[in-house]
Amino acid sequence: MLNYFIRRVLASIPTLLIVITIAFFMMRIAPGGPWDKERSLPPEIEANIMKAYDMDKPLVEQYFIYLGKILVGDFGPSYKFRDFSVTDLLMGGFPASLQIGGMAIFLAVIFGTLFGAMAALRKNSAADYSVMTMAMTGIAIPNFVMAPVLTLIFGVYLSWLPVAGWGDGSFQYKILPVLALALPQIAYIARLTRGSMIEVLHSNYIRTARAKGLRERLVLLRHALKGAMLPVVSYLGPATAAVITGSVVIETIFDIPGIGRYFIQGALNRDYPLVMGTVIFYGVLIIVLNLIVDMLYGLLDPKVRLHD
Amino acid sequence: MYSQKSKLAAMMPDAENTIEGRSLWQDARRRLFQNKAAVVSMAILAIIALMAIFAPFLSPHPLDEIYWDRIQAAPDYANAHWFGTDSSGRDLFIRVLYGARVSLMVGILATGVSLIIGVTYGAISGYFGGKVDNFMMRFVDIMYSLPFMFFVILLMVVFGRNIFLIFVALGAVEWLTMARIVRGQTLSIKRKEYVEAAHAGGVSNLKIIFRHIIPNVLGPVIVYVTLTVPQVILTESFLSFLGLGVQEPLTSWGVLISEGAKLMEMAPWMLIYPAIFLATTLFCFNFIGDGLRDALDPKDR
Numbered sequence: 001m002l003n004y005f006i007r008r009v010l011a012s013i014p015t016l017l018i019v020i021t022i023a024f025f026m027m028r029i030a031p032g033g034p035w036d037k038e039r040s041l042p043p044e045i046e047a048n049i050m051k052a053y054d055m056d057k058p059l060v061e062q063y064f065i066y067l068g069k070i071l072v073g074d075f076g077p078s079y080k081f082r083d084f085s086v087t088d089l090l091m092g093g094f095p096a097s098l099q100i101g102g103m104a105i106f107l108a109v110i111f112g113t114l115f116g117a118m119a120a121l122r123k124n125s126a127a128d129y130s131v132m133t134m135a136m137t138g139i140a141i142p143n144f145v146m147a148p149v150l151t152l153i154f155g156v157y158l159s160w161l162p163v164a165g166w167g168d169g170s171f172q173y174k175i176l177p178v179l180a181l182a183l184p185q186i187a188y189i190a191r192l193t194r195g196s197m198i199e200v201l202h203s204n205y206i207r208t209a210r211a212k213g214l215r216e217r218l219v220l221l222r223h224a225l226k227g228a229m230l231p232v233v234s235y236l237g238p239a240t241a242a243v244i245t246g247s248v249v250i251e252t253i254f255d256i257p258g259i260g261r262y263f264i265q266g267a268l269n270r271d272y273p274l275v276m277g278t279v280i281f282y283g284v285l286i287i288v289l290n291l292i293v294d295m296l297y298g299l300l301d302p303k304v305r306l307h308d
Numbered sequence: 309m310y311s312q313k314s315k316l317a318a319m320m321p322d323a324e325n326t327i328e329g330r331s332l333w334q335d336a337r338r339r340l341f342q343n344k345a346a347v348v349s350m351a352i353l354a355i356i357a358l359m360a361i362f363a364p365f366l367s368p369h370p371l372d373e374i375y376w377d378r379i380q381a382a383p384d385y386a387n388a389h390w391f392g393t394d395s396s397g398r399d400l401f402i403r404v405l406y407g408a409r410v411s412l413m414v415g416i417l418a419t420g421v422s423l424i425i426g427v428t429y430g431a432i433s434g435y436f437g438g439k440v441d442n443f444m445m446r447f448v449d450i451m452y453s454l455p456f457m458f459f460v461i462l463l464m465v466v467f468g469r470n471i472f473l474i475f476v477a478l479g480a481v482e483w484l485t486m487a488r489i490v491r492g493q494t495l496s497i498k499r500k501e502y503v504e505a506a507h508a509g510g511v512s513n514l515k516i517i518f519r520h521i522i523p524n525v526l527g528p529v530i531v532y533v534t535l536t537v538p539q540v541i542l543t544e545s546f547l548s549f550l551g552l553g554v555q556e557p558l559t560s561w562g563v564l565i566s567e568g569a570k571l572m573e574m575a576p577w578m579l580i581y582p583a584i585f586l587a588t589t590l591f592c593f594n595f596i597g598d599g600l601r602d603a604l605d606p607k608d609r
Binding site: 014015018022023026027029136137139140141144145147148149151152156241248249252253263264267268275278279282 | 565
């Protein structure tokens with residue numbers, strides 16, 4: 001287990017390096033620069049600015065300078081948000097993004113497995129069909145459609161909830177963005193759970209558990225659900241990636257002071273350090289979460305041996 | 309000129325008297341057409357596709373005509389603005405249909421790109437096995453763990469919004485799962501006798517892959533294709549929603565939804581109609597995909 005963990009951590013270093021390299025060169029090869037304005041700067045001033053940010057050096061040298069800096073945790077200053085370092089901006093935005101994203105994943109797992117298991121236990125009943133129709137709707141309606149529609153209904157027509165903003169993090173501001181992020185994932189997880197639960201309920205060990213006289217509740221909770229959760233656990237990695245990507249849009253729609261919106265703004269403004277910082281941050285987050293998911297999988301399913 | 313059937317009949321005079329066998333594909337088709345949701349979905353998709361193709365004949369309004377006196381007008385039958393007009397006074401119905409053209413085209417073409425890359429890659433990897441397979445699949449694993457959407461977004465931002473780039477970028481993202489599916493299938497197929505026979509007959513590796521392996525992995529591939537198309541349409545809409553997708557004068561459902569979302573308090577129809585079209589299309593593709601899966605893989609019915 002420990003060996004596996006160390007190997008995985010080591011294996012993620014080249015992955016991260018690939019992410020950094022692609023993002024770095026993709027940003028830089030592209031036309032346009034951070035100081036492109038309608039009114040061009042005098043050449044001396046531009047040269048000075050370039051020098052201050054090491055941008056007068058050859059690209060490959062800049063790349064290694066950048067790598068050296070992030071090794072010691074220095075992501076550089078943001079070009080656009082003067083007086084803020086990228087680290088400041090990311091740390092400032094992280095709490096909001098974490099709350100929204102974390103709550104969305106949490107809701108998705110709880111309600112997804114609950115609905116999925118309910119549908120599987122009453123297969124081909126009205127409850128099953130309604131859960132599956134709802135799940136299909138959740139999958140077919142993307143979150144950038146869901147978000148405005150939810151806002152239209154609950155914010156504008158019913159005026160129950162605020163339309164957008166963060167309101168210093170008070171609860172009612174979080175409901176709509178979390179829902180918009182969570183609904184497609186709830187739908188996905190419900191479908192996954194239903195499928196695997198149906199399969200598990202037909203398996204031999206469930207029959208054994210029932211045959212030895214275990215109460216039905218225990219059979220379901222202790223044996224069936226555990227087996228049925230396996231695909232859900234392995235889906236958590238992609239789910240996190242989807243929620244993170246979704247948060248880019250959701251944070252923009254609801255005007256939430258998180259990290260997601262920095263990415264688009266940064267890319268449009270050619271704010272190289274900010275974009276790189278965001279990409280690296282999300283890259284690390286996804287890699288770490290995938291690792292946790294794989295470890296969890298090993299714990300849940302004894303057939304998967306992690307020392308390989 | 310003989311058709312396939314008459315040739316067969318000529319070869320086997322009493323073929324008509326024998327019991328007609330059903331191929332796996334015929335079986336699958338029968339099962340698919342018994343699935344009501346899938347059939348209805350196919351019909352709806354066909355209607356949407358036909359509407360997109362014949363868009364200019366379905367509305368009296370041209371795509372870019374600006375009606376200065378009817379800016380952001382609600383749906384109105386007297387002027388044939390069935391879906392209302394947008395904030396520049398253009399007819400929304402015709403824009404939704406032209407958006408359908410772009411969205412469907414991106415979905416199909418990008419899926420085509422992913423299909424070609426994924427099937428070839430997966431078949432080669434699975435067929436050669438060993439070190440080649442190890443290396444190629446390791447590469448796929450690494451690609452999997454990259455935050456891909458971010459690269460696509462970066463690509464669109466830095467290289468400008470170009471519809472050709474959208475196909476390539478989305479196709480390049482979606483081929484990974486396809487490659488994995490095809491590889492898994494290939495691994496089991498390459499041990500079959502007919503592949504061995506081809507080998508013994510001196511057929512080249514490349515020919516075996518394209519003539520014998522790929523046609524036999526088509527089942528799962530078709531299922532995955534019908535699930536990739538909505539995925540791609542969704543991603544394109546996502547990019548367009550962020551303002552990174554297709555550009556004027558082209559439009560897509562994502563662009564229209566994004567415009568509609570900004571004005572939904574004043575002009576909800578600008579959000580609702582494109583959203584209905586997008587959601588319906590995604591719905592239908594998903595139902596067809598599910599139907600195909602049940603039809604081609606009747607194991608868990």
